[in-house]
Amino acid sequence: MATALENQNDSTNQNPEEEQTEDAVLVDRFPEALRVSRFTFFTVCVLSVTFVLFSSMPLWHTDIWGHLTYGQLIWETGSIPALEPLVPLSSGVPFIDTAWLTQIFAFQTYEIFGVAGIKLLYAAAITACLGLLLFRVQKRTSSFWWGLVCVSAFLVCDWKQLGIVRPQLAGLLSFVLLFTLLNARQWRNFYWFLIPAVFALWANLHGSFPVGLGLIGCFLVGRAVDVGRKAGSWKAMFGDSVTRRYFLLLELSAVAVLFNPYGIQLYSEVFSFSSNPNLEALIEWNPLTLRMFQGKTAAVLALLIVIASRFTPRRIGTTEVLLLVGLGAAAMWSSRMVLWWAPVAAYYLALHGAAIWGQKRRQLADPDAGEVYCAGKWTVVSVGMVWICFAITPIGSQILHGKQVDFEKSVSASTPIGATDYLKEKNIEGQLFNSMELGDYLLWDGPENASVFADSHVHLLPREVWDHYLRIANSSGDAEELLERYGVNTVVLDLPRRNTLTRRLERDGAWRVGYKDDRSVVLIRNNPIR
Template identity: 80%
Template sequence: MATALENQNESTNENPDEETSEDAVLVDRFPEALRLSRFTFFSVCILSLAFLLFSSLPLWHTDIWGHLAYGKLIWETGSIPSFEPLVPLASGVPFIDTAWLSQLLGFQTFQQFGVAGIKFLYAAAITACLGLLLYRVQKRTDSFIWSLICIAGFLLCDWKQLGIVRPQLAGLLCFVMLFTLLNARQWRKSYWYLIPGLFVVWANLHGSFPVGLGLIGCFLAGRAFDVGRKSGVWKAMFQDSVTRRLFILLELAAVAVLVNPYGLQLYTEVFSFSSNPNLADLIEWNPLTLRMYQGKAAAVLALFLVIACRFTPRRIATTEVLLLVGLGTAALWSSRMIIWWAPVAAYYLALHGAAIWGQKRKRMTDQDEEHEIHYAGKWTIVTVGMIWICFAITPIGSQILHGKQVDFAKSVSNATPIGAVAYLNEKKINGQVFNSMELGDYLLWDGPQDLSVFANSHVHLLPHEVWDHYLRVINLSSDAEELLQRYGVNTVVLDLPRRNNLMRRLERDGEWRVGYKDGRSVVLLRNKPIQ
């Protein structure tokens, strides 16, 4: 008995690494094409958590519901309307729908999966942007830490913009994808098809495609300038293969945009859009200031970027300067443009930061360290597991896998006028109402069919006189009651507590009474309705 135990122990001691060897054999037998690295696993963890975070955020009550209403109309009629179809006070105004594909996609997703589907599209768009930036920074720096710093800077700077669910997020995804392709170390032949195809999709998803054309233009001008300056002969830029490639690519992208329902007219619409006088009264179209959250975040990001550029050993290309100054100036002119500047600034901050840190480490160790990336099947298994777990606990995952329906009231923002709209439907209120512009989109989506909304987030479609009257009423002008009578308004729907003063003034005049009120909104009814 003792001899048998000793033999067993000796057998064990003779091969102490037997278990390790077996593990190695198992890993080696895992299909090589399916093996992933540790970097991939940690990247997926970060992106999965980001997807989970944005899936859990409540849907903001502006924009999204109006776009879903337009998508519903396009689906039901089978065509894109030529004139504004939903707001009667804007009837007859030419309507060029620059986001028709996003609206149609959003409505179909809502039809299939409800609010969980919209949350999925929202989270997926932002997560895809983060993934593209994470991947490109890692490829350029071989640093997971600086990849995280890049996406953190992007999120912090664009947090306010990313909080609103609208087709602009589709445009942002196209922008980040184009930016990462143009920053690839090696040009691939597939890009000749991929980038023009991207612009075809972009031009139908959102009207922000000119930013993409400007992006290629900055790469073209920056490359041409650097080549001419380095060679000392400006004619050399015309002989540079990269410059010629970018020039042809810009032409192809500009032509690809024409694959849309409006052709050349789409260019006219998007370039004239920002000059609409109604937009000047919206905060997000005002100049960027330090009083705004995004102004403070942009200032901090810009400060770190300036410091990094001061000490970086990396060459600063003209393209970087053109992009940062050009998009930064646009953001100062209109705070809404910060959404395009943030990913570019965060990307270059990560590149210069990694260069500074790499130089410092090299001086400290006085040697170059080569980091070999190890691929193993175990990382594939845990990566797939992480994706599955995070997806399963998201609203869309719970609905698909477990049949658990999402609570609508808990999935939307506290400012969504759910109770007020339910009251309007219960009382079958119709005709012209006056409403806070911020509530107009949800009224269009879920309000009574015969209700005439005064204004929604598409304020650029309202005649300027109507928009001026809206502002006079909402800002407690002395002729507010007269204007309400002029439009035949018997019902007023306001958001609270923002419009408390207007509610009190209407009540005080004795012409109105409260029909419904909660912490989100109030419905005021005229005591003697106008016939």
């Protein structure tokens, strides 16, 4: 009995210093400001994997190389050309470069890091869009999982559009940033400066800034209609501070766009661009149909939104209807517009899905919502995840390990590398006829004295030249006559899309195959036109 009491007293009278030492082992001594929650770690994982995924994708052979060529020209000459400078058949055509800043930035990145730098810009732009959507949905729903639903729907619907590396991605990032700012629960004063600054930058990165002005316009009209309906008087909208805020913000943004090399002329250029008749022949400017992959995915996403709208306890505002219907109608008119509809549709689907889930949503939401548990261990593993994913990307391997990226493995299988090398080896000169899809790479890496017939900037070609291009490419009856008319001695075609024209010229007897692989073919005229 005495022994038991002595043991109890020894335990009670334990040295306080020893007790503090034991407790210290369990104390998180990581700086509180740097601690994150486990759901922040999950978000970091999603974004890191996305960055690795898009960094590993081969660069599609259209668009990017033409834009790099423009960027190189602007950088080396120190000015933006007033007339089309690259395609001789477009000589004298006024040239308004709505993406000059993106082109210069991309060219300088390529100069420093090579193809790995372009992959970095490509992956970073898409990852940033996903990060903004994840952040805003988590703020509105307190749920990581519904944020994941949002970005997944966005990726699936826009997969085809996101596969092409071009300045439009800079416009998409600007659009998503603006959308997330306008959907913030609380307006912050620095938004008055941030949003116009976004438009000033956007107007020099890509000509899609009118979509952003339309976005603010939808918030303005939607708010005004909701206030007028609620008050029972349309005069009430003029006294609403939020409506006035949107109106002033729209004015400031429209003025900010004028900070560009062309001033107000930029407006007329971007508004008239889509009406260019040359674009009618390009599939991405055709109406969205169910025959297209993105048409099928957009239809599924739209159906889910309709179902969610039927059962959601969340109020559906006029702004939401205007955005979904307006951008949806634009996408049906031109499939390229689905790029802007998808993030908006995915966002509202996530909000309604979270609202429908109701009480069970708490099982998927961050359990620490309201009182978020943050710990240093999640910060450490988040940083580790970012470091590992960066290290295995092409840009990470190049910076950290000095491992140069294999160019041929970094570009799409359709890139005419072999055909271009052949043209340079044979020192081909004069007017080429080439598939439009190959024109950008020929501008970038083709022989200096060879003239490209067409590239992805088809809107700069005179209407007659574009009509002749289509007749030749589609192997019409006067194709060979037109080739003679333009003095073409060399034809560069992509395979297998242009097999019909290739076989026709081979059978003609006036042409021979100079080079051929599974990507492209080079045909040489037997008796060159002098």
